[in-house]
Amino acid sequence: MDLDGNGLFDDNAFINSFSPDDTHLADSGDVFFIAGLRDTISGTTSNLGDSMIRIEVCGSANQYGTGCAGSGGFTPSLNLTGCARAAGNVTLSIDDGLGGSFTVLMFGFGQGNIAMDGGCSLLIQTLTPAILNLPLPGAGPGNGDLSIPTQIPGNAPSVTFTMQAFVADPGVPQGFSNSNGLEVTIKG
Numbered sequence: 001m002d003l004d005g006n007g008l009f010d011d012n013a014f015i016n017s018f019s020p021d022d023t024h025l026a027d028s029g030d031v032f033f034i035a036g037l038r039d040t041i042s043g044t045t046s047n048l049g050d051s052m053i054r055i056e057v058c059g060s061a062n063q064y065g066t067g068c069a070g071s072g073g074f075t076p077s078l079n080l081t082g083c084a085r086a087a088g089n090v091t092l093s094i095d096d097g098l099g100g101s102f103t104v105l106m107f108g109f110g111q112g113n114i115a116m117d118g119g120c121s122l123l124i125q126t127l128t129p130a131i132l133n134l135p136l137p138g139a140g141p142g143n144g145d146l147s148i149p150t151q152i153p154g155n156a157p158s159v160t161f162t163m164q165a166f167v168a169d170p171g172v173p174q175g176f177s178n179s180n181g182l183e184v185t186i187k188g
Helices: none
Strands: 014-025 031-041 044-055 060-064 077-082 089-099 102-108 111-115 121-124 127-135 140-151 159-168 176-186
Touching: 014 044, 060 077, 077 159, 077 176, 089 102, 089 159, 089 176, 102 121, 111 176, 121 159, 121 176
Parallel strands: none
Antiparallel strands: 014 031, 031 044, 060 176, 077 089, 089 140, 102 127, 102 159, 111 121, 159 176
């Protein structure tokens, strides 16, 4: 357990036992429970008493489908890491695109699989009017990487949506490459 809140498990405190019927699931999705803690020093065990423990429950970000390769055979990858919940910190990343180009990030509601030119697929359905056009730093095939850290607004509702990145790429016949799909669930 991290007792002093420094982000490290360096306090030599471990869960020893759980108290029956002392678990609560809050409206936020956080789980609270009471557990007995122990300290193990040089082979001996000391009881530290009971503690209330909170486990923050985050949403999810799951990749699905297959992207479509661009110049040099590189296929862009779209991912979201962090805690996808109201007031949570997340990082959206696009990797392996054509550096020096731009990416169009499209949003929808639901997974799709619509055939496009060059054997590529649109992996989202019910497109929303929200589309982002972003420059892709780097230079050359596979070197276009973009990382966007952000905090989800504290009043964000629970929602599930899909997204996919398309990278302008004049080096392939269809003129673009695209990423996998990404289904994101934000816990409000």
